[in-house]
Amino acid sequence: MTRYVIGRLGGVVVILLAVCLFTYLIFFKLSPDPAVMICGKTCTPERIDSIRDVLGLNQPILTQFWEFLQGIFAGRDYGSVHCSAPCLGYSFQTNESVWSMITARLPVSITVAVGAAVLWLLAGVIGGLISAIKQGTWWDRTAMALALGGVSVPNYVLALVLQFVLVVKLQVLPFPSAPAFADNPLLWFESYIMPWTVLAVGYACLYARLTRANVIDTLQENYFRTARAKGLSRSLVLRRHALRPALTPITTIFGMDFAGLLGGALITETVFGLNGIGKMAADSIAKNDQPVIMAVTLLAAFFVVIGNVVVDLVYTTLDPRVRVTSS
Amino acid sequence: MTATPALLEVEEVGTPAPAGGPPTSTRRILTTITKDKGALACVLFIVIVVLMAVAAPLITKLSGWGPYQFDSAAINSDLGGVPHGSLGGISGNHWFGVEPQNGRDLFARIVYGARVSITISLSATLLTGVLGVVLGMLAGFYRGWVDTVISRLMDFLMAFPALIFMIAILSSLPAGNRPVLLVVVISAFGWPYLARVIRGQTMTLANREFVEAARASGAKDVQVVFREILPNLRGSIIVMTTLAIPGYIGTEAGLSFLGVGVSPPTASWGQMISSSVSWYSVDPMFFVIPGTFLFLTVLSLTVLGDKIRSVVDQGEAA
Secondary structure, eight states: OOOHHHHHHHHHHHHHHHHHHHHHHHHHHOOHHHHHHHHSSOHHHHHHHHHHOOOOSSSOHHHHHHHHHHHHHHEETTEEEEOOSSSBBBOOOTOOOOHHHHHHHHHHHHHHHHHHHHHHHHHHHHHHHHHHHHTTSHHHHHHHHHHHHHHHHHHHHHHHHHIIIIIIIIOOOOOOOOTTTTTTTHHHHHHHHHHHHHHHHHHHHHHHHHHHHHHHHTTTTTTHHHHHHHOOOHHHHIIIHHHHHHHHHHHHHHHHHTTTHHHHHHHHHHHHHHOSHHHHHHHHHHTTHHHHHHHHHHHHHHHHHHHHHHHHHHHHHHGGGGGOOOO | OSSSSTOOOOOSSSSSSSSSOOOOOOOHHHHHHOOOOHHHHHHHHHHHHHHHTTTHHHHHHHSSSEEEEEEGGEOOOOOOOESSSSTTTTTSSTOOOOTTOOOOOOHHHHHHHHHHHHHHHHHHHHHHHHHHHHHHHHHHHHHHHHHHHHHHHHHHHHHHHHHHHHHHHEEEESSHHHHHHHHHHHHHHHHHHHHHHHHHHHHHHHTHHHHHHHHHOOOOOOHIIIIIIHHHHHHHHHHHHHHHHHHHHHOOOHHHHHOSOOOOOOOOOHHHHHHGGGTTOOOOOHHHHHHHHHHHHHHHHHHHHHHHHHHHHHHHHH
């Protein structure tokens, strides 16, 4: 098992390095000269040169990449400025340290992601369970038809509809800002409820369909019939025997979806103007702010890859049938 | 999978290993669909959208307004360019009303937008399909180092935050040929999801008796792959590609919504939705019309894909 974990972590490092290098090369090739961008309109060739020098832009691309990596683990120096680890460079636009930009925006992104995840897990799993138990009834058919609809609404369309109806027309909610919970819990909740809903709907519908299918499969297993034949009540058997095997696959998918939310929340955060990592990504892309784009891409990839490993490890604990033989 | 949620992700379908029995025939899929009213309605809507896409120039000739024509008579310049009349200026002249500010005909923009949506999503599906099936079969059939290389490449691509990366690439590339670029970028990140399934199924199929029999009677690798294995993958390929199309329509609209899709003045539904944002309190129809078309198109394709999947699943379980 330990060997398996170490092997997987090795794979993680390789993939992250590859993602990092690929992103670096692409932006090195595609983007306009950063020195010219930083320098702005009133600029002398000498100044461009000195910026190049400080950023190390005169060195070969691989040396630059190596310094970038060094910065993450050990910190680096830009001229006289020391950037301590983890150093992801400085924004070309605001000269802010990218690492502090990320840490400043992370709470908003986490609030959006966790709230949405709770919402979609509850709605999806409970809805799917009821559908499976009441298979074939009007509830089941309506819920599943709605689920197909929910999967098909692009989230920015849903976001705009909600905002138009609830904020502009009915005025029951304020325009989302991102207040701290401690300052004003009610405003906090009112601000986040729409982003949560928008982000959760698609997943909730998918999870409802998955849960339903899994539970129905389990209900046809022999052990379920045996337990019923022994005289146990249907609800007891459902709770004791059907739930766990039906929900195990959901945990796997949930792990991956949750890990991918950093990229996934980009549209939601942008539409609602919430200042999280997703919106930072969109803004930095619009302004061609390479250090920030690099950092966000890397951070998002990091979450996805780590999420994958965690999911695999959790799965072996939940479902002993697939426990990895440590070979 | 809404879109966002992993915009590109195609749900994995069916049992990883196809069970025995003949592959589902196209005829069976067709008869089941013609018996189902809901599915028929979806087919009808898709046919309408495809017709709009194919015959766009002809249709706009009939409706009288092209997608790039400005009609300053249809908007009220005193009110900042809000369309005259109710419901965003819907009239016999402009069937779906006009765009605020410049008075372009919404019907024509929708029709040409269908063209963009359908062309890009179908091309992306085709490219993803070819890449996913070929590479998935290669990995599953030859195993060894071929499998290792392809699998690592898939891990690498699936680890990418696809949406962020697509936006970044598209915004830093010169305008050039946007539709082609969109197709390439969408497919590059999309094929591993299909290839993963195809690889698994090929692995199980390659060990089956009929493959062994074909080999024993002297079939070469190419023949085994295309004559014996490919036909058995048809069900999964049909299901996964039909379910991929609505995903790609959503992706294209999403990228255009974010301003990195097809470049203006070319009409695209996502772009129309995005420009309607600043108008939606005074002219909600400008948002409602493209929003409805986008939603119904994605919904129809999803429902249809779902129907086809249940037919194929039943066929394989039988």
